[in-house]
Amino acid sequence: IxxxxxxxxxxxxxxxxxxxxxxxxxxxxxxxxxxxxxxxSIVHLTFVDPSGARRQVPAFIGDTISDTAETHQIDLGPTSTGALFERKNSEEWLEPLYGEGCTSGYDHVLLNGNGVETAPPMNRVEERMLKAYWDTELYPESRLASMIPVTKEMDGMTVFVPDRIVDD
Structure with a gap:
């Protein structure tokens, strides 16, 4: 008013x-x-590395999980580098970003806890990359960190980082 x-x-x-x-x-x-x-604008994510060590870090809403890991020097392997197809800005607004999707499958993570349901659905390209790189180690919680933008609902979410595959 x-x-x-x-x-x-x-x-x-x-x-x-x-x-x-x-x-x-x-x-x-x-x-x-x-x-x-x-x-x-900030939530907290907990990363769990392959040894079981836990590290809680702040994450900016809108950044990807991969961006957050890189900011805090958490090694997820090479980023899948492709831009997102679209971003959900609100319940009413889905913004097309015209990205090509991921270009590799190295930054595999497992998402658990708060806000998992707010992650965008896995697209065909992400699914294909996960199968190509991690076929024997895929779980329902498997995603590529570069394809998941952080949302407010993800505050407190746990991100498990599996053993890396050789990326030389």
Whole structure:
């Protein structure tokens, strides 16, 4: 709900273009929730390496699990490098990204716990790469880390990192 002061500022911004941007910014942040904080953009993931060592790290919402692992120097093997096909920005908005999908299958992880259901469904290319690289070690929880964007619901999710395959 806009107050009278905010309506007056809007009218002023239409008449004076030099202050328009500053006023528009002030109005956009004058909502009841306020501006989003960094805390609202971060969740925590727990990585478990092949030896069983656990490491909880912060992850930015929207980054892939592979990006998060790389940021925190967690070795998942070479990234599958392909861009995502699409990203779910909200319940109503599925943004096409026109990516080609993964190009290899080295960054295999197993997802468990919070938010697993919010991961995008596995596409044909990801499924083909997982089978080509990990056929004897595939599980229902198997995914490629570069194909999974982090969502708010994934806070507390566990990411198991299996033994790596030779990638020389």
């Amino acid at each position: 806009l107050t009278l002061n905010m309506l007056a500022l809007r009218q002023l911004s239409r008449k004076t273009p030099t202050v328009s941007r500053a006023i528009t910014s002030a109005i956009s942040y004058a909502n009841p929730e306020g501006a989003p904080s960094v805390k609202d």
